[in-house]
Amino acid sequence: MTNTVEATPPSPSLSFPATVGVLGGGRMGAGIAHAFLLKGSKVIVVERNDEAAQGAEDRVAAAVAASFARGVVDGEEHEVIARFSVSLDYAHFAQCDLVVEAVPEDQKLKTAALTAVAKHLSPHAYLATNTSSLSVSGLATSLARPEQFLGLHFFNPVPASTLIEVVVAEKSSEETVAAARRWVSGLGKTAIVVRDVPGFASSRLGVAIALEAMRMLEEGVASAEDIDNAMVLGYKHPVGPLRTTDIVGLDVRLNIAEYLQETLGDRFAPPQILRDKVAAAELGRKTGRGFYDWN
Template identity: 40%
Template sequence: MSSKNEVSVVGAGLMGTGIAHGFAVAGCDVLLIDPAQGALDKALKSIGKLLDEGVSRGKLAEADAQAAKARITTATTLDERLANAALLVETAVENIEIKHTILKDAAALLPSTAFLATNTSALSISEIASVIDTPGRVIGMHFFNPVPKMKLVEIIRGLETSDEALVQAIDWVKRLGKDHIVVNEAPGFTTSRMSAMMGNEAMYMLAEGVASAEDIDKSLRMAFNHPMGPLELGDLTGWDTRLRVLQYLHGVMGEKFRPCPLIIKMVKAGRHGRKVGRGVYEYDENGAKVPGSGLRAVR
Protein backbone atom coordinates (compact mmCIF):
# COMPACT_ATOMS: atom_id res chain seq x y z
CA MET A 1 0.00 0.00 0.00
CA SER A 2 1.39 3.39 -0.95
CA SER A 3 1.98 6.25 1.46
CA LYS A 4 0.54 9.59 0.38
CA ASN A 5 3.74 11.15 1.70
CA GLU A 6 6.27 9.24 -0.43
CA VAL A 7 7.42 10.29 -3.90
CA SER A 8 10.03 8.74 -6.19
CA VAL A 9 11.84 10.89 -8.76
CA VAL A 10 13.76 9.17 -11.56
CA GLY A 11 16.58 11.25 -13.01
CA ALA A 12 18.96 13.52 -11.07
CA GLY A 13 19.53 16.14 -13.76
CA LEU A 14 18.41 19.76 -13.51
CA MET A 15 14.71 18.92 -13.63
CA GLY A 16 14.85 15.92 -11.31
CA THR A 17 16.89 17.92 -8.81
CA GLY A 18 14.38 20.76 -8.80
CA ILE A 19 11.40 18.42 -8.53
CA ALA A 20 12.97 16.47 -5.66
CA HIS A 21 13.70 19.75 -3.88
CA GLY A 22 10.09 20.89 -4.29
CA PHE A 23 8.56 17.71 -2.90
CA ALA A 24 10.99 17.62 0.04
CA VAL A 25 10.13 21.23 0.98
CA ALA A 26 6.44 20.30 0.72
CA GLY A 27 6.97 17.65 3.40
CA CYS A 28 7.25 14.53 1.24
CA ASP A 29 9.76 11.72 1.68
CA VAL A 30 11.66 11.65 -1.63
CA LEU A 31 13.61 8.81 -3.22
CA LEU A 32 15.83 10.29 -5.95
CA ILE A 33 17.00 7.67 -8.45
CA ASP A 34 19.75 7.89 -11.06
CA PRO A 35 22.19 5.24 -12.36
CA ALA A 36 25.09 7.70 -12.00
CA GLN A 37 26.24 8.19 -8.40
CA GLY A 38 28.00 11.37 -9.46
CA ALA A 39 24.71 12.85 -10.65
CA LEU A 40 23.08 12.00 -7.33
CA ASP A 41 25.93 13.59 -5.38
CA LYS A 42 25.68 16.74 -7.51
CA ALA A 43 21.89 16.83 -7.04
CA LEU A 44 22.14 16.60 -3.26
CA LYS A 45 24.72 19.39 -3.23
CA SER A 46 22.48 21.57 -5.41
CA ILE A 47 19.41 20.87 -3.24
CA GLY A 48 21.39 21.71 -0.11
CA LYS A 49 22.47 24.99 -1.66
CA LEU A 50 18.89 25.84 -2.63
CA LEU A 51 17.67 25.14 0.89
CA ASP A 52 20.47 27.16 2.48
CA GLU A 53 19.68 30.08 0.15
CA GLY A 54 16.04 29.83 1.19
CA VAL A 55 17.08 30.19 4.82
CA SER A 56 19.40 33.13 4.08
CA ARG A 57 16.60 34.96 2.24
CA GLY A 58 14.15 34.37 5.07
CA LYS A 59 11.92 32.15 2.92
CA LEU A 60 12.55 29.01 4.96
CA ALA A 61 13.24 28.31 8.63
CA GLU A 62 16.54 26.60 9.40
CA ALA A 63 14.72 23.66 11.02
CA ASP A 64 12.51 23.22 7.95
CA ALA A 65 15.53 23.28 5.64
CA GLN A 66 17.29 20.61 7.69
CA ALA A 67 14.12 18.50 7.75
CA ALA A 68 13.80 18.77 3.96
CA LYS A 69 17.41 17.62 3.51
CA ALA A 70 16.73 14.62 5.74
CA ARG A 71 13.67 13.61 3.71
CA ILE A 72 15.71 12.88 0.56
CA THR A 73 17.36 9.50 0.02
CA THR A 74 19.01 8.24 -3.14
CA ALA A 75 19.35 5.05 -5.16
CA THR A 76 21.16 4.03 -8.35
CA THR A 77 18.48 1.52 -9.36
CA LEU A 78 14.74 1.10 -9.12
CA ASP A 79 14.28 -1.17 -6.11
CA GLU A 80 11.85 -2.38 -3.46
CA ARG A 81 11.69 1.08 -1.88
CA LEU A 82 9.19 2.03 -4.60
CA ALA A 83 6.66 -0.22 -2.86
CA ASN A 84 5.49 2.64 -0.62
CA ALA A 85 5.43 5.45 -3.18
CA ALA A 86 2.20 7.23 -4.05
CA LEU A 87 3.74 9.00 -7.05
CA LEU A 88 6.68 8.41 -9.37
CA VAL A 89 7.93 11.27 -11.54
CA GLU A 90 10.15 10.30 -14.48
CA THR A 91 12.50 13.01 -15.75
CA ALA A 92 14.71 11.05 -18.14
CA VAL A 93 16.04 12.27 -21.47
CA GLU A 94 13.50 12.79 -24.29
CA ASN A 95 13.85 9.27 -25.65
CA ILE A 96 10.78 7.05 -25.85
CA GLU A 97 12.70 3.79 -25.42
CA ILE A 98 14.37 5.00 -22.22
CA LYS A 99 11.07 6.24 -20.83
CA HIS A 100 9.41 2.92 -21.71
CA THR A 101 12.06 1.00 -19.82
CA ILE A 102 11.72 3.19 -16.73
CA LEU A 103 7.92 3.03 -16.62
CA LYS A 104 7.76 -0.69 -17.25
CA ASP A 105 10.31 -1.47 -14.53
CA ALA A 106 8.74 1.01 -12.11
CA ALA A 107 5.20 -0.29 -12.62
CA ALA A 108 6.36 -3.75 -11.54
CA LEU A 109 7.60 -2.33 -8.21
CA LEU A 110 5.05 0.38 -7.41
CA PRO A 111 1.81 -0.38 -5.57
CA SER A 112 -1.27 -0.59 -7.80
CA THR A 113 -2.58 2.64 -6.21
CA ALA A 114 0.44 4.71 -7.24
CA PHE A 115 0.41 7.11 -10.17
CA LEU A 116 3.19 7.54 -12.72
CA ALA A 117 4.01 10.97 -14.12
CA THR A 118 6.35 11.81 -16.97
CA ASN A 119 8.05 15.18 -17.20
CA THR A 120 8.35 14.94 -20.99
CA SER A 121 8.16 18.30 -22.72
CA ALA A 122 6.81 17.01 -26.03
CA LEU A 123 6.52 13.21 -26.37
CA SER A 124 3.19 11.39 -26.48
CA ILE A 125 1.81 10.53 -23.04
CA SER A 126 -0.33 7.83 -24.66
CA GLU A 127 2.70 6.22 -26.26
CA ILE A 128 4.74 6.43 -23.06
CA ALA A 129 1.87 4.84 -21.11
CA SER A 130 1.29 2.04 -23.60
CA VAL A 131 4.13 -0.06 -22.19
CA ILE A 132 2.32 -0.85 -18.91
CA ASP A 133 -0.87 -2.83 -18.27
CA THR A 134 -2.58 0.06 -16.47
CA PRO A 135 -2.04 3.11 -18.70
CA GLY A 136 -4.84 4.97 -16.93
CA ARG A 137 -2.51 5.85 -14.07
CA VAL A 138 0.05 7.57 -16.31
CA ILE A 139 -0.11 11.34 -16.77
CA GLY A 140 2.15 14.14 -17.95
CA MET A 141 3.42 16.60 -15.34
CA HIS A 142 5.60 19.05 -17.27
CA PHE A 143 7.63 21.19 -14.88
CA PHE A 144 9.66 24.21 -15.98
CA ASN A 145 13.27 25.13 -15.34
CA PRO A 146 14.27 26.35 -12.81
CA VAL A 147 11.65 24.32 -10.94
CA PRO A 148 11.91 26.18 -7.59
CA LYS A 149 11.12 29.52 -9.28
CA MET A 150 8.64 28.55 -11.99
CA LYS A 151 5.05 28.47 -10.76
CA LEU A 152 3.38 26.54 -13.60
CA VAL A 153 3.04 22.80 -14.15
CA GLU A 154 1.51 21.66 -17.43
CA ILE A 155 -0.68 18.60 -16.74
CA ILE A 156 -1.25 16.47 -19.84
CA ARG A 157 -3.93 13.82 -20.25
CA GLY A 158 -3.12 10.92 -22.51
CA LEU A 159 -5.73 8.89 -24.33
CA GLU A 160 -6.05 6.43 -21.44
CA THR A 161 -5.36 8.77 -18.50
CA SER A 162 -8.03 8.30 -15.84
CA ASP A 163 -10.04 11.04 -14.16
CA GLU A 164 -8.53 9.95 -10.84
CA ALA A 165 -4.99 10.40 -12.18
CA LEU A 166 -5.90 13.95 -13.25
CA VAL A 167 -7.38 14.77 -9.84
CA GLN A 168 -4.31 13.36 -8.09
CA ALA A 169 -1.92 15.28 -10.34
CA ILE A 170 -3.70 18.55 -9.61
CA ASP A 171 -3.58 17.80 -5.88
CA TRP A 172 0.17 17.14 -6.05
CA VAL A 173 0.75 20.40 -7.92
CA LYS A 174 -1.24 22.34 -5.32
CA ARG A 175 0.77 20.68 -2.57
CA LEU A 176 3.91 22.05 -4.21
CA GLY A 177 2.41 25.54 -4.11
CA LYS A 178 2.26 25.77 -7.90
CA ASP A 179 -0.47 26.49 -10.44
CA HIS A 180 -1.42 24.33 -13.42
CA ILE A 181 -3.07 24.11 -16.80
CA VAL A 182 -4.70 20.95 -18.18
CA VAL A 183 -3.88 19.93 -21.75
CA ASN A 184 -5.40 17.19 -23.85
CA GLU A 185 -2.43 15.48 -25.44
CA ALA A 186 -1.19 17.05 -28.66
CA PRO A 187 2.33 17.24 -30.10
CA GLY A 188 4.36 19.68 -28.03
CA PHE A 189 1.38 20.32 -25.73
CA THR A 190 1.07 24.13 -25.39
CA THR A 191 4.28 25.52 -23.91
CA SER A 192 6.82 23.36 -25.75
CA ARG A 193 5.09 23.97 -29.05
CA MET A 194 5.21 27.75 -28.68
CA SER A 195 8.67 27.85 -27.12
CA ALA A 196 10.21 25.53 -29.71
CA MET A 197 8.89 27.59 -32.60
CA MET A 198 10.05 30.87 -31.06
CA GLY A 199 13.52 29.57 -30.26
CA ASN A 200 13.88 27.98 -33.67
CA GLU A 201 12.92 31.20 -35.45
CA ALA A 202 15.32 33.18 -33.27
CA MET A 203 18.13 30.84 -34.34
CA TYR A 204 17.21 31.31 -38.00
CA MET A 205 17.41 35.07 -37.48
CA LEU A 206 20.80 34.74 -35.80
CA ALA A 207 22.12 32.53 -38.60
CA GLU A 208 20.84 34.98 -41.23
CA GLY A 209 22.49 37.96 -39.53
CA VAL A 210 19.18 39.75 -38.92
CA ALA A 211 20.44 40.92 -35.52
CA SER A 212 22.97 39.95 -32.88
CA ALA A 213 22.12 37.31 -30.30
CA GLU A 214 22.05 40.00 -27.62
CA ASP A 215 19.62 42.18 -29.57
CA ILE A 216 17.33 39.28 -30.51
CA ASP A 217 17.01 38.44 -26.83
CA LYS A 218 16.68 42.09 -25.84
CA SER A 219 13.76 42.50 -28.25
CA LEU A 220 11.71 39.83 -26.48
CA ARG A 221 12.57 41.08 -23.03
CA MET A 222 11.82 44.74 -23.68
CA ALA A 223 9.11 44.69 -26.36
CA PHE A 224 7.06 41.79 -24.95
CA ASN A 225 8.13 41.83 -21.28
CA HIS A 226 9.51 38.28 -21.37
CA PRO A 227 11.85 37.53 -18.44
CA MET A 228 14.49 36.23 -20.88
CA GLY A 229 14.97 36.08 -24.62
CA PRO A 230 14.52 32.94 -26.78
CA LEU A 231 18.26 32.32 -27.18
CA GLU A 232 18.90 32.72 -23.46
CA LEU A 233 16.02 30.35 -22.80
CA GLY A 234 17.44 27.82 -25.25
CA ASP A 235 20.76 27.98 -23.42
CA LEU A 236 18.94 27.36 -20.14
CA THR A 237 16.81 24.50 -21.50
CA GLY A 238 19.71 22.92 -23.39
CA TRP A 239 20.00 22.94 -27.19
CA ASP A 240 20.35 19.14 -27.24
CA THR A 241 16.96 18.89 -25.55
CA ARG A 242 15.51 21.62 -27.79
CA LEU A 243 16.78 19.79 -30.89
CA ARG A 244 15.13 16.51 -29.88
CA VAL A 245 11.84 18.33 -29.33
CA LEU A 246 12.07 20.07 -32.71
CA GLN A 247 12.93 16.82 -34.48
CA TYR A 248 9.88 15.17 -32.91
CA LEU A 249 7.59 18.09 -33.80
CA HIS A 250 9.00 18.24 -37.32
CA GLY A 251 8.22 14.56 -37.76
CA VAL A 252 4.61 14.82 -36.62
CA MET A 253 3.66 18.39 -37.57
CA GLY A 254 5.68 19.18 -40.65
CA GLU A 255 7.95 21.83 -42.11
CA LYS A 256 7.18 24.70 -39.76
CA PHE A 257 9.17 22.88 -37.07
CA ARG A 258 12.20 21.95 -39.19
CA PRO A 259 15.22 22.54 -36.89
CA CYS A 260 17.44 25.44 -37.83
CA PRO A 261 20.76 24.04 -39.15
CA LEU A 262 22.61 26.23 -36.66
CA ILE A 263 21.03 24.31 -33.77
CA ILE A 264 22.20 21.02 -35.28
CA LYS A 265 25.69 22.46 -35.76
CA MET A 266 25.81 23.73 -32.17
CA VAL A 267 24.75 20.40 -30.71
CA LYS A 268 27.37 18.56 -32.78
CA ALA A 269 29.97 21.04 -31.49
CA GLY A 270 28.95 20.35 -27.90
CA ARG A 271 27.52 23.83 -27.36
CA HIS A 272 24.50 22.51 -25.45
CA GLY A 273 23.95 25.58 -23.31
CA ARG A 274 24.47 26.82 -19.79
CA LYS A 275 24.86 23.31 -18.32
CA VAL A 276 28.16 22.87 -20.20
CA GLY A 277 29.27 26.50 -20.03
CA ARG A 278 28.61 27.41 -23.66
CA GLY A 279 25.68 27.60 -26.01
CA VAL A 280 24.66 30.71 -27.91
CA TYR A 281 26.49 32.48 -25.08
CA GLU A 282 29.39 31.47 -22.88
CA TYR A 283 29.12 31.19 -19.08
CA ASP A 284 31.62 31.47 -16.25
CA GLU A 285 32.16 28.91 -13.48
CA ASN A 286 29.26 30.44 -11.51
CA GLY A 287 26.85 30.10 -14.44
CA ALA A 288 26.82 33.84 -15.20
CA LYS A 289 26.69 34.89 -18.85
CA VAL A 290 29.94 36.31 -20.18
CA PRO A 291 29.24 39.77 -21.66
CA GLY A 292 29.67 40.02 -25.42
CA SER A 293 29.99 36.25 -25.88
CA GLY A 294 26.96 35.74 -28.14
CA LEU A 295 27.45 33.78 -31.36
CA ARG A 296 27.65 35.79 -34.54
CA ALA A 297 25.88 35.14 -37.83
CA VAL A 298 26.88 31.85 -39.46
CA ARG A 299 26.27 31.90 -43.17
Protein backbone atom coordinates in the same frame (compact mmCIF):
# COMPACT_ATOMS: atom_id res chain seq x y z
CA MET B 1 27.58 8.18 -1.04
CA THR B 2 23.85 7.44 -0.96
CA ASN B 3 21.46 7.60 1.96
CA THR B 4 19.60 4.47 2.99
CA VAL B 5 15.81 4.29 2.95
CA GLU B 6 13.77 2.33 5.46
CA ALA B 7 10.74 0.64 3.96
CA THR B 8 7.46 2.15 5.18
CA PRO B 9 3.90 1.55 4.03
CA PRO B 10 2.70 4.07 1.44
CA SER B 11 0.26 6.76 2.50
CA PRO B 12 -3.29 6.41 1.16
CA SER B 13 -3.74 10.20 1.04
CA LEU B 14 -4.21 11.63 -2.46
CA SER B 15 -4.59 15.30 -1.50
CA PHE B 16 -0.81 15.70 -1.56
CA PRO B 17 1.70 12.87 -1.89
CA ALA B 18 3.35 12.03 1.43
CA THR B 19 6.14 10.16 -0.32
CA VAL B 20 7.39 11.07 -3.78
CA GLY B 21 9.84 9.13 -5.91
CA VAL B 22 11.89 10.74 -8.65
CA LEU B 23 13.71 8.67 -11.25
CA GLY B 24 16.75 10.66 -12.30
CA GLY B 25 18.46 13.30 -10.22
CA GLY B 26 19.79 15.61 -12.93
CA ARG B 27 18.89 19.28 -13.10
CA MET B 28 15.17 18.66 -13.63
CA GLY B 29 14.89 15.66 -11.32
CA ALA B 30 16.70 17.49 -8.53
CA GLY B 31 14.42 20.47 -9.04
CA ILE B 32 11.32 18.29 -8.77
CA ALA B 33 12.68 16.65 -5.62
CA HIS B 34 13.48 20.07 -4.15
CA ALA B 35 9.96 21.39 -4.85
CA PHE B 36 8.23 18.47 -3.12
CA LEU B 37 10.67 18.56 -0.19
CA LEU B 38 9.88 22.20 0.51
CA LYS B 39 6.17 21.35 0.71
CA GLY B 40 6.62 18.55 3.24
CA SER B 41 6.88 15.35 1.20
CA LYS B 42 9.41 12.62 1.85
CA VAL B 43 11.39 12.30 -1.39
CA ILE B 44 13.39 9.37 -2.76
CA VAL B 45 15.58 9.89 -5.82
CA VAL B 46 16.75 6.78 -7.66
CA GLU B 47 19.82 7.02 -9.87
CA ARG B 48 21.74 4.68 -12.16
CA ASN B 49 25.10 4.54 -10.35
CA ASP B 50 27.01 5.88 -7.36
CA GLU B 51 28.46 8.86 -9.21
CA ALA B 52 25.06 10.00 -10.47
CA ALA B 53 23.53 9.42 -7.04
CA GLN B 54 26.18 11.58 -5.38
CA GLY B 55 25.54 14.30 -7.94
CA ALA B 56 21.79 14.19 -7.24
CA GLU B 57 22.38 14.32 -3.50
CA ASP B 58 24.67 17.33 -3.85
CA ARG B 59 22.27 19.20 -6.16
CA VAL B 60 19.26 18.75 -3.89
CA ALA B 61 21.19 19.59 -0.72
CA ALA B 62 22.57 22.76 -2.33
CA ALA B 63 19.11 23.79 -3.54
CA VAL B 64 17.58 23.28 -0.09
CA ALA B 65 20.40 25.24 1.53
CA ALA B 66 19.87 28.07 -0.95
CA SER B 67 16.14 28.16 -0.16
CA PHE B 68 16.86 28.54 3.55
CA ALA B 69 19.50 31.17 2.84
CA ARG B 70 16.91 33.19 0.94
CA GLY B 71 14.39 32.76 3.75
CA VAL B 72 11.70 31.35 1.46
CA VAL B 73 10.94 28.25 3.52
CA ASP B 74 9.94 27.70 7.15
CA GLY B 75 11.28 25.09 9.56
CA GLU B 76 14.76 23.71 9.99
CA GLU B 77 17.08 22.80 7.16
CA HIS B 78 18.16 19.53 8.77
CA GLU B 79 14.52 18.45 9.10
CA VAL B 80 13.95 18.96 5.36
CA ILE B 81 17.13 17.10 4.41
CA ALA B 82 16.13 14.26 6.74
CA ARG B 83 13.14 13.60 4.45
CA PHE B 84 15.39 13.21 1.43
CA SER B 85 17.30 10.12 0.33
CA VAL B 86 19.03 8.75 -2.76
CA SER B 87 19.18 5.13 -3.81
CA LEU B 88 20.16 2.86 -6.68
CA ASP B 89 17.30 0.44 -5.93
CA TYR B 90 13.96 0.75 -7.76
CA ALA B 91 12.34 -1.28 -4.97
CA HIS B 92 12.17 1.88 -2.85
CA PHE B 93 9.46 3.16 -5.20
CA ALA B 94 7.08 0.66 -3.55
CA GLN B 95 6.48 3.12 -0.70
CA CYS B 96 5.69 6.09 -2.94
CA ASP B 97 2.32 7.74 -3.59
CA LEU B 98 3.70 9.33 -6.74
CA VAL B 99 6.75 8.65 -8.87
CA VAL B 100 7.92 11.19 -11.45
CA GLU B 101 10.22 9.96 -14.23
CA ALA B 102 12.83 12.58 -15.14
CA VAL B 103 15.32 10.80 -17.40
CA PRO B 104 16.62 12.33 -20.68
CA GLU B 105 14.20 13.08 -23.51
CA ASP B 106 14.52 9.83 -25.42
CA GLN B 107 11.44 7.70 -26.09
CA LYS B 108 13.13 4.30 -25.81
CA LEU B 109 14.93 5.30 -22.63
CA LYS B 110 11.78 6.72 -21.05
CA THR B 111 9.66 3.72 -22.03
CA ALA B 112 12.16 1.30 -20.51
CA ALA B 113 12.48 3.42 -17.37
CA LEU B 114 8.73 3.73 -16.85
CA THR B 115 8.22 0.00 -17.37
CA ALA B 116 10.91 -0.76 -14.78
CA VAL B 117 9.43 1.68 -12.25
CA ALA B 118 5.87 0.40 -12.71
CA LYS B 119 6.90 -3.10 -11.61
CA HIS B 120 7.58 -1.79 -8.11
CA LEU B 121 4.59 0.51 -7.56
CA SER B 122 1.83 -0.21 -5.08
CA PRO B 123 -1.73 -0.43 -6.51
CA HIS B 124 -2.67 3.04 -5.26
CA ALA B 125 0.39 4.84 -6.61
CA TYR B 126 0.47 7.26 -9.51
CA LEU B 127 3.18 7.49 -12.16
CA ALA B 128 4.08 10.58 -14.18
CA THR B 129 6.55 11.48 -16.91
CA ASN B 130 8.27 14.83 -17.10
CA THR B 131 8.53 14.71 -20.89
CA SER B 132 8.38 18.09 -22.59
CA SER B 133 7.25 16.84 -25.99
CA LEU B 134 6.98 13.05 -26.37
CA SER B 135 3.63 11.30 -26.64
CA VAL B 136 2.46 10.46 -23.12
CA SER B 137 -0.03 7.95 -24.55
CA GLY B 138 2.81 6.30 -26.43
CA LEU B 139 4.85 6.04 -23.25
CA ALA B 140 1.88 4.42 -21.50
CA THR B 141 1.52 1.49 -23.89
CA SER B 142 3.65 -0.86 -21.79
CA LEU B 143 2.09 0.08 -18.44
CA ALA B 144 -0.31 -2.21 -16.60
CA ARG B 145 -2.29 0.73 -15.11
CA PRO B 146 -2.26 3.48 -17.76
CA GLU B 147 -5.27 5.12 -16.10
CA GLN B 148 -2.95 6.14 -13.22
CA PHE B 149 -0.38 7.69 -15.54
CA LEU B 150 -0.07 11.16 -17.09
CA GLY B 151 2.42 13.85 -17.95
CA LEU B 152 3.67 16.39 -15.41
CA HIS B 153 5.78 18.81 -17.40
CA PHE B 154 7.79 20.87 -14.91
CA PHE B 155 9.73 23.94 -16.00
CA ASN B 156 13.33 24.84 -15.24
CA PRO B 157 14.20 26.06 -12.65
CA VAL B 158 11.45 24.04 -10.95
CA PRO B 159 11.16 25.78 -7.55
CA ALA B 160 11.04 29.25 -9.13
CA SER B 161 8.68 28.34 -11.97
CA THR B 162 4.97 28.87 -11.33
CA LEU B 163 3.68 26.59 -14.12
CA ILE B 164 3.22 22.83 -14.46
CA GLU B 165 1.68 21.39 -17.61
CA VAL B 166 -0.63 18.44 -16.87
CA VAL B 167 -0.74 16.28 -19.99
CA VAL B 168 -3.75 13.97 -20.26
CA ALA B 169 -3.00 10.73 -22.08
CA GLU B 170 -5.66 8.65 -23.83
CA LYS B 171 -6.23 6.41 -20.81
CA SER B 172 -5.54 8.86 -17.96
CA SER B 173 -8.53 8.72 -15.60
CA GLU B 174 -10.44 11.77 -14.41
CA GLU B 175 -9.37 10.90 -10.87
CA THR B 176 -5.72 10.96 -11.91
CA VAL B 177 -6.09 14.36 -13.56
CA ALA B 178 -7.93 15.73 -10.51
CA ALA B 179 -5.19 14.40 -8.22
CA ALA B 180 -2.53 16.04 -10.40
CA ARG B 181 -4.34 19.37 -10.13
CA ARG B 182 -4.26 19.06 -6.33
CA TRP B 183 -0.54 18.26 -6.31
CA VAL B 184 0.23 21.27 -8.48
CA SER B 185 -1.84 23.50 -6.22
CA GLY B 186 -0.10 22.04 -3.18
CA LEU B 187 3.25 22.98 -4.72
CA GLY B 188 2.03 26.57 -4.98
CA LYS B 189 1.99 26.46 -8.76
CA THR B 190 -0.60 26.80 -11.52
CA ALA B 191 -1.68 23.85 -13.67
CA ILE B 192 -2.66 24.04 -17.30
CA VAL B 193 -4.35 20.88 -18.57
CA VAL B 194 -3.65 19.92 -22.17
CA ARG B 195 -4.36 17.04 -24.50
CA ASP B 196 -1.55 14.72 -25.44
CA VAL B 197 -0.56 16.31 -28.75
CA PRO B 198 3.00 16.82 -30.08
CA GLY B 199 4.72 19.52 -28.07
CA PHE B 200 1.65 20.00 -25.87
CA ALA B 201 1.06 23.76 -25.47
CA SER B 202 4.20 25.15 -23.87
CA SER B 203 6.92 23.34 -25.84
CA ARG B 204 5.12 23.88 -29.13
CA LEU B 205 4.87 27.63 -28.61
CA GLY B 206 8.27 28.00 -26.96
CA VAL B 207 10.12 26.03 -29.62
CA ALA B 208 8.36 27.89 -32.45
CA ILE B 209 9.54 31.24 -31.08
CA ALA B 210 13.04 29.93 -30.35
CA LEU B 211 13.51 28.46 -33.83
CA GLU B 212 12.48 31.73 -35.46
CA ALA B 213 14.89 33.61 -33.19
CA MET B 214 17.67 31.25 -34.34
CA ARG B 215 16.80 31.85 -37.99
CA MET B 216 16.95 35.61 -37.39
CA LEU B 217 20.37 35.25 -35.77
CA GLU B 218 21.52 33.03 -38.63
CA GLU B 219 20.35 35.63 -41.18
CA GLY B 220 22.13 38.44 -39.34
CA VAL B 221 18.93 40.31 -38.50
CA ALA B 222 20.27 41.26 -35.07
CA SER B 223 22.52 40.03 -32.28
CA ALA B 224 21.36 37.36 -29.85
CA GLU B 225 21.07 40.01 -27.12
CA ASP B 226 18.94 42.31 -29.26
CA ILE B 227 16.66 39.50 -30.46
CA ASP B 228 16.12 38.44 -26.86
CA ASN B 229 15.53 42.03 -25.74
CA ALA B 230 12.81 42.37 -28.38
CA MET B 231 10.82 39.71 -26.51
CA VAL B 232 11.82 40.74 -22.98
CA LEU B 233 11.20 44.46 -23.39
CA GLY B 234 8.61 44.41 -26.14
CA TYR B 235 6.49 41.45 -25.05
CA LYS B 236 7.38 41.20 -21.35
CA HIS B 237 8.88 37.71 -21.60
CA PRO B 238 11.00 37.16 -18.46
CA VAL B 239 13.83 35.65 -20.54
CA GLY B 240 14.47 35.84 -24.27
CA PRO B 241 14.13 32.76 -26.52
CA LEU B 242 17.86 32.33 -27.21
CA ARG B 243 18.89 32.65 -23.58
CA THR B 244 16.07 30.26 -22.65
CA THR B 245 17.43 27.78 -25.18
CA ASP B 246 20.84 28.02 -23.53
CA ILE B 247 19.25 27.29 -20.16
CA VAL B 248 17.17 24.37 -21.47
CA GLY B 249 20.05 22.97 -23.52
CA LEU B 250 20.54 23.22 -27.28
CA ASP B 251 20.61 19.43 -27.57
CA VAL B 252 17.24 19.21 -25.82
CA ARG B 253 15.77 21.87 -28.11
CA LEU B 254 17.14 20.07 -31.17
CA ASN B 255 15.56 16.77 -30.11
CA ILE B 256 12.21 18.45 -29.53
CA ALA B 257 12.37 20.33 -32.84
CA GLU B 258 13.17 17.15 -34.77
CA TYR B 259 10.26 15.36 -33.12
CA LEU B 260 7.88 18.24 -33.89
CA GLN B 261 9.12 18.38 -37.49
CA GLU B 262 8.42 14.67 -37.83
CA THR B 263 4.93 14.94 -36.33
CA LEU B 264 3.75 18.45 -37.30
CA GLY B 265 5.71 19.38 -40.40
CA ASP B 266 8.62 21.41 -41.67
CA ARG B 267 7.62 24.60 -39.89
CA PHE B 268 9.53 23.07 -36.95
CA ALA B 269 12.63 22.17 -39.00
CA PRO B 270 15.74 22.96 -36.91
CA PRO B 271 17.90 25.77 -38.36
CA GLN B 272 21.44 24.87 -39.37
CA ILE B 273 22.88 27.12 -36.66
CA LEU B 274 21.27 24.89 -34.04
CA ARG B 275 22.61 21.71 -35.61
CA ASP B 276 26.08 23.22 -35.92
CA LYS B 277 26.22 24.31 -32.29
CA VAL B 278 25.06 20.92 -31.03
CA ALA B 279 27.66 19.21 -33.24
CA ALA B 280 30.31 21.51 -31.72
CA ALA B 281 29.11 20.60 -28.17
CA GLU B 282 28.00 24.20 -27.61
CA LEU B 283 24.92 23.11 -25.67
CA GLY B 284 24.31 26.22 -23.61
CA ARG B 285 24.79 26.89 -19.93
CA LYS B 286 25.69 23.30 -19.05
CA THR B 287 28.75 23.36 -21.33
CA GLY B 288 29.63 27.03 -20.85
CA ARG B 289 28.72 28.18 -24.35
CA GLY B 290 25.65 28.21 -26.57
CA PHE B 291 24.15 31.36 -28.04
CA TYR B 292 25.81 33.09 -25.07
CA ASP B 293 29.12 32.68 -23.29
CA TRP B 294 28.31 31.35 -19.80
CA ASN B 295 31.92 31.26 -18.63
